[in-house]
Amino acid sequence: MAKKTNEEKLAEQKTNVMRLIEQAGFPYEAHCYAATEAISGVEVAAALSQDPQQVFKTLVTVGKSGEHYVFVIPVEHALNLKKAAKAVGEKSIEMIKSKELLPLTGYIHGGCSPIGMKKPFVTVVHETAILFDAILFSAGKIGYQIEMNPEDLQKMVPFEFADVTD
Numbered sequence: 001m002a003k004k005t006n007e008e009k010l011a012e013q014k015t016n017v018m019r020l021i022e023q024a025g026f027p028y029e030a031h032c033y034a035a036t037e038a039i040s041g042v043e044v045a046a047a048l049s050q051d052p053q054q055v056f057k058t059l060v061t062v063g064k065s066g067e068h069y070v071f072v073i074p075v076e077h078a079l080n081l082k083k084a085a086k087a088v089g090e091k092s093i094e095m096i097k098s099k100e101l102l103p104l105t106g107y108i109h110g111g112c113s114p115i116g117m118k119k120p121f122v123t124v125v126h127e128t129a130i131l132f133d134a135i136l137f138s139a140g141k142i143g144y145q146i147e148m149n150p151e152d153l154q155k156m157v158p159f160e161f162a163d164v165t166d
Contacts, residue, residue, distance in 0.1 A: 017115045017140035026152040031136065034143030039110070041075025048136070048145065052076045053128060055136045055145070058112040060101060060121070063090035068104065070123040070159075072114050072137060077126070077165035087124050087162040113140040114157050123159035125150065130161055 013032070021028045031048050038047040045052040052075050059071045059079050069088050071079055085093045098109050105117045114123055114137060129135050129150040137153075139146045153159075 013141070013144065015140045015144055017113045017138075017146060020116050021146065021148065021156070024156055026148065026156065028152075029134075029147040030139060031145040031147060032143060033145065044145065045075055045136075050136055054132050054134070056126070056129065058114050058138055060096050060105060060112065061093040062096050063088065063093045065090060068096065068121050069093060070114055070117070070121045071164055072123065072125040072129070072159070073165050074126060074128060080164055080166045083162070084124065084164045087160070087164050088122055107138075107140060108142070111138055111140055111142040111144075113138040113146070114153070114159070115146075116140055120157075123157055124162050124164055125153075125159050126165055127161040127163050 018030055033044055033047040036047040038044045041055060041057045042052050045055040055075045056072045057075050059073065061069045061071065061084065063069060071084055073079055081093055085091065096104065101112065102108055105112060107113060133149060134147045135150050136145045136147045
């Protein structure tokens with residue numbers, strides 16, 4: 001039996017995020033790294049031969065007010081909680097517990113996408129995203145990434161750009 005190409009695997013493994021982007025009519029490119037052992041965002045960038053500054057991770061936080069916020073930042077960077085809190089007008093924020101991610105967003109750790117969460121959250125994308133014609137982020141399933149223009153992403157998920165990393 002012939003080994004399947006990444007494109008054939010992607011056709012079989014279309015995620016809800018991919019379907020939502022298609023329904024909205026925006027162009028995107030899907031990438032599969034499922035056959036690799038990549039776990040961290042930096043490893044994913046390397047597995048896909050992408051610039052880690054162009055590959056983004058999706059982080060979910062909770063503010064002192066109890067409101068939840070989503071931050072999309074380059075995989076090589078850490079979220080600066082003070083800058084993030086300031087960007088969303090909170091006194092302080094903290095990362096949510098891993099066990100809270102699935103019931104809150106519908107996604108598991110490592111497969112969280114800014115598109116298609118159970119409900120809309122205030123979202124902030126790191127300001128460097130605007131420097132690229134396209135950024136990569138999770139397709140909503142471990143092993144799959146979406147490459148998309150950040151302005152098109154903003155039409156699907158309203159967000160602000162801000163410097164929220166160390």
